Amino acid sequence: MENIDIGKKLEKYRKGKNLSIRELAKLAEITPSMLSQIERGLANPSIQTLKVLAKTLDVPTFSFFIEETNTVDLVVRASHRKKMITENISYELVSPDFTGKLATAIMNLPPNTASSEKQLGHTGEEVAFVLEGKIIVFLEDEEYLLETGDSVKIPAQMKHKWENKFNEHAAILFSVTPPAF
Numbered sequence: 001m002e003n004i005d006i007g008k009k010l011e012k013y014r015k016g017k018n019l020s021i022r023e024l025a026k027l028a029e030i031t032p033s034m035l036s037q038i039e040r041g042l043a044n045p046s047i048q049t050l051k052v053l054a055k056t057l058d059v060p061t062f063s064f065f066i067e068e069t070n071t072v073d074l075v076v077r078a079s080h081r082k083k084m085i086t087e088n089i090s091y092e093l094v095s096p097d098f099t100g101k102l103a104t105a106i107m108n109l110p111p112n113t114a115s116s117e118k119q120l121g122h123t124g125e126e127v128a129f130v131l132e133g134k135i136i137v138f139l140e141d142e143e144y145l146l147e148t149g150d151s152v153k154i155p156a157q158m159k160h161k162w163e164n165k166f167n168e169h170a171a172i173l174f175s176v177t178p179p180a181f
Contacts, residue, residue, distance in 0.1 A: 006050070006064045007039040013057045014039075028056045088113050094173070103179035107172045109135065109164040119159035124176035126154040133170030136163045 014024050021039070025032040030049060037043035045053070047061075054061040073096055082093040094104040107115065119138055128137070129151040137144050137152055138161045146152060154160050164170045 004065055004067060005041060006045065007041045009064050010035075010053060010057075011039045013059055013063075017057055024053070024056065028052050089115060098179040100179075102175055102177045104173065104175040106131065107162065107174065109133075109162060109170045109172070111164055111167050111169065113164050115162040119161045121157045121159045122176075123156055124178050125156045126174055126176045128152050128154065128172050128174035131171040131173050133164065133168045134166055135170045135172060136165055137161075138163065 014021070017024075019027070021035050022032045025035040028035070028049075029052070034043060034049075038045050038049075050064055051061050054064065076094060076096050082097075084091045084093075088110050090108045092106045092108070094106060095102065097103075109115070119140075130146045130148050132148055134145060134147040137146055139152070139154065140159055144152070162170075162172065
């Protein structure tokens with residue numbers, strides 16, 4: 001874990017509220033000098049001071065301790081997607097990873113393949129979009145033909161499977177929340 005710069009976060013929140021150091025110091029009942037030192041990393045605020053500043057700025061106290069997200073880690077280049085291959089089916093992770101509340105992947109099914117032998121359910125709610133080809137989706141006791149551009153929502157725990165009974169490749173983009181593959 002990198003060092004978290006509470007002063008920089010404090011400055012960001014203060015400027016976001018269009019407050020000067022003097023204005024925030026007055027509202028939080030601390031000296032402008034102390035506030036300036038905290039923002040520049042020259043003084044460490046007590047938890048009590050952070051609580052007062054958080055309340056004054058209308059932000060949760062813990063927000064001063066959360067690490068910033070490195071935006072470069074949010075971008076996934078097509079050529080650098082994480083891939084998983086099981087038998088003939090491949091999955092490409094479109095989202096950066098499985099952290100958070102949502103994951104998105106592309107499932108590639110060659111002709112005459114299925115995602116599983118039998119229908120399976122999982123804890124995540126799923127939305128799928130056919131990027132390419134056509135596919136049969138089995139939902140409980142029903143089956144549906146989906147073609148390029150079609151989509152389906154699959155509620156959590158609903159038993160389902162994908163089957164490509166056709167002579168062309170099929171690609172399905174799907175998002176699952178929470179991530180459960």
